[in-house]
Amino acid sequence: MDRVQSGAAAAPVHYTQIAKENMKLRSLLFATAVLCSSSAHPARAQDGDGTLMLAQPAVSADRIAFAYAGDLWIAGIDGSAPRRLTSHIGVEFNPRFSPDGEWIAFSGEYDGNTDVFLVPSDGGVPARLTWHPSADIVQGFTTDGSAVLFASGRNAYTGRHQQLFTISTGGGHPDQLPIPHAFKATYSPDGSKIAYTPLYEAFTQWKNYRGGTTTRIWIYDVTDHSVVQVPQPEGRSNDTDPMWIGDRVYFRSDRDGEFNVHSYDTGTGDVARITEHEDFPVLSASAGAGRIVYEQAGRLHLLDPGSGVSAPVPVRIAADLVEVRPRYASGDNFARDASLSPSGTRPESGLVAGRRVDRLVLRRFGRVSAVCGSAGGGRGAAQLRSGRRRVLRRSVVVARRHEDQLYGQLQGGVLDRPRVGTDPPRGRRPAVWSHAPAQPRMVARLPLARLHPQQRDEHPHRLRSPARDR
Incomplete structure (x- = not known):
């Protein structure tokens, strides 16, 4: 069913490596910027437009979670009162709210391996849910919030592909979904369908990639196992980060140049462009409580799908980041x-x-x-x-x-x-x-x-x- 003809493309890179390198690069760039500015004055994390380099956001009815300086943070829906949610020396990424907003699932390197963790959105000690040596990348929750959806290569015959699993929020053994391979995924509101990307993202190494492994979105029907692909232009495009709101699938696409948010109507099959960013691409988009949050130009933006209006969320963070202070090193x-x-x-x-x-x-x-x-x-x-x-x-x-x-x-x-x-x-x-x-x-x-x-x-x-x- 899920056979994909792939032409020549860049060598596959594991999603964990990409995520970790991106986070390390962001931390390094942030440290460099602060060190340069701290030569004459102490570093100040706040400015009129808010703190930059916030990444991988998630949204609930009243809060936003995101990654910053190698840790996870949480703030009000308007960016107010940000506070650190995790502080481990390892990388934490891909936060996702539970449907009721009470829990946040994320992938973290707490014990020398990348696994699924669960932490209360009000704060607390993260609980480890998966224990396999392969990296487990959080995708979201099931519609009832009883399990976490994640991608892993634990059962794949090659490092080129990953597969989807669910793990109960109380722990236990993961259950594999009957999809041959998937990279990113999300459930429909009623749980009857899954929108997912079957291939790794070659465009992270090759901007405007149009080869045989361009990223596409498939919609999988849980009942009859049929698959429908979100339409792409004749010259192909990279479509990723599927988000399901109502009867529409929202996603990021570079079909018009830079990545912007687009929508696909599952009833009519129409594809429409929602955002109009031309300077920097839209990154790391996710949905929750009927809204979409995404990263663009280092800032978080909140999008109302109904009106198509988005606005930046000014998050002002003042933190004692040990990575940016002068120190002796061996x-x-x-x-x-x-x-x-x-x-x-x-x-x-x-x-x-x-x-x-x-x-x-x-x-x-x-x-x-x-x-x-x-x-x-x-x-x-x-x-x-x-x-x-x-x-x-x-x-x-x-x-x-x-x-x-x-x-x-x-x-x-x-x-x-x-x-x-x-x-x-x-x-x-x-x-x-x-x-x-x-x-x-x-x-x-x-x-x-x-x-x-x-x-x-x-x-x-x-x-x-x-x-x-x-």
């Missing part, structure tokens, strides 16, 4: 590359490179030998030899990345810039040092295809000596 946790001397016989010549936020730290068997500040963070280290003389006493060679250029720098003052500076598609490769006895040069190991045309005759994948460049 550089050992940020080691990136390692390189010994060419012979490996002299322990003094062993170098290890570590990155501490924005610095490259050269270590000699546990002792810091040199620290070089860098705007983009250090990347790569290798031993340099000049004849039989060890170079690691007063003059230290450091490798530094600055913006999109790689440099070789002697502490004595000679600076050489190789003629490579493009950014490779899969990140920069570790830099290497020439072993020529003359003036040393560093070259970057970058893909030939990304070089400028006039640079392709000088393939950077080999070691280059000064004589070769002349």
